[in-house]
Amino acid sequence: MKQAFNIWIFPLLTLLAGLAIFINHQEIITSAHGATSTYINSARSGNIGYGNPQQAHNSISFEGLEPGDIILGAYPDCAYGYYSHAAMYVGSGQIIEGYADLGITLQPVDHFREYPQICILRVEADKALKQAAVDYALRQLDEVFYPVAFKSGDRSWNCSKIMWKAYQTQGLDFDTTGDLWVPPDIFYHSPYVSVIREGGQL
Amino acid sequence: MITLRLLWIHIFAWGAVWLMSYWSGWEYLAAVLYLLVITLEADSLRGVEWGKRLLSSLAWQIPGFSMAFILLTGWDPGGIYNYAIFLLLFWMTPILPWLALLPPSDLAYPSYYYGLIGGAPLLALWIWTFSGKINPLAVFKHNKLGSAKDCV
Numbered sequence: 124m125k126q127a128f129n130i131w132i133f134p135l136l137t138l139l140a141g142l143a144i145f146i147n148h149q150e151i152i153t154s155a156h157g158a159t160s161t162y163i164n165s166a167r168s169g170n171i172g173y174g175n176p177q178q179a180h181n182s183i184s185f186e187g188l189e190p191g192d193i194i195l196g197a198y199p200d201c202a203y204g205y206y207s208h209a210a211m212y213v214g215s216g217q218i219i220e221g222y223a224d225l226g227i228t229l230q231p232v233d234h235f236r237e238y239p240q241i242c243i244l245r246v247e248a249d250k251a252l253k254q255a256a257v258d259y260a261l262r263q264l265d266e267v268f269y270p271v272a273f274k275s276g277d278r279s280w281n282c283s284k285i286m287w288k289a290y291q292t293q294g295l296d297f298d299t300t301g302d303l304w305v306p307p308d309i310f311y312h313s314p315y316v317s318v319i320r321e322g323g324q325l
Numbered sequence: 326m327i328t329l330r331l332l333w334i335h336i337f338a339w340g341a342v343w344l345m346s347y348w349s350g351w352e353y354l355a356a357v358l359y360l361l362v363i364t365l366e367a368d369s370l371r372g373v374e375w376g377k378r379l380l381s382s383l384a385w386q387i388p389g390f391s392m393a394f395i396l397l398t399g400w401d402p403g404g405i406y407n408y409a410i411f412l413l414l415f416w417m418t419p420i421l422p423w424l425a426l427l428p429p430s431d432l433a434y435p436s437y438y439y440g441l442i443g444g445a446p447l448l449a450l451w452i453w454t455f456s457g458k459i460n461p462l463a464v465f466k467h468n469k470l471g472s473a474k475d476c477v
């Protein structure tokens with residue numbers, strides 16, 4: 124009896140939790156713009172990760188960035204959208220972003236030059252709101268990065284979720300897909316931002 | 326056989342802990358259950374000879390040891406190095422809720438990274454400890470019996 128419990132408790136929990144989530148979010152499988160359907164379609168073409176890192180050196184200027192600006196970087200063949208990475212400018216040449224080994228971390232903005240394509244977005248909101256979003260993100264420094272962290276919860280993050288949550292807690296929700304995850308592309312397609320620079324090593 | 330059982334439990338605990346994190350906080354229920362279940366499994370190893378016990382304690386965590394080794398040495402078999410940290414994160418999902426509680430670190434990496442690297446040896450040590458002669462579970466059971474006797 125004890126042995127059967129040990130063996131079957133986690134498959135049962137996995138099945139029940141998976142079913143409960145699926146029943147609540149059936150539409151994400153067929154949704155054209157959601158992270159889940161994008162990933163499923165990419166996986167069918169053989170792309171399953173964050174793309175292929177390249178030794179690029181894009182020439183976009185980082186002059187004039189303001190705290191709260193969002194920077195997106197694209198590696199070719201990213202499975203979850205065009206852009207594979209996202210970060211938020213916090214001032215003084217620094218960005219806050221999420222990495223698997225570093226967790227939520229502060230890094231120099233210049234490292235975004237390694238992406239073949241990048242995009243800089245300005246959030247259309249007042250400075251106080253953007254600063255509050257930056258402050259929220261800074262409070263999560265050193266926290267756990269998890270690639271498939273659900274939107275709900277605030278103990279594990281990925282690069283997009285930290286910024287989505289930072290603005291969402293200020294009343295600005297970038298995600299209109301209702302998906303379980305937030306990919307970097309949601310910022311690019313949001314009506315709350317304007318593209319201030321885009322391109323790279325063409 | 327015990328190695329396969331631990332491997333099975335670990336793999337499905339990975340799914341359960343991850344999926345239950347959808348409801349914030351519930352992943353801790355699955356993480357507690359995971360520690361309880363592997364402790365019960367370790368208890369069933371008691372009385373087994375020393376060598377087999379050591380092998381069982383280590384073998385089920387071979388994926389964790391391998392990924393940690395790749396990260397520490399920079400070894401890149403088949404271009405896996407770039408993905409090793411992701412694989413280790415997934416592999417350690419059953420204990421990730423505990424790693425998320427670690428205090429901030431002043432070192433080069435956040436505390437949870439060191440927890441990921443040390444996760445496999447710690448889980449092996451857990452099985453080794455709870456399958457040994459000096460078994461904290463056995464002490465606990467003994468104390469319970471002892472106190473019941475005292476009441477009588």
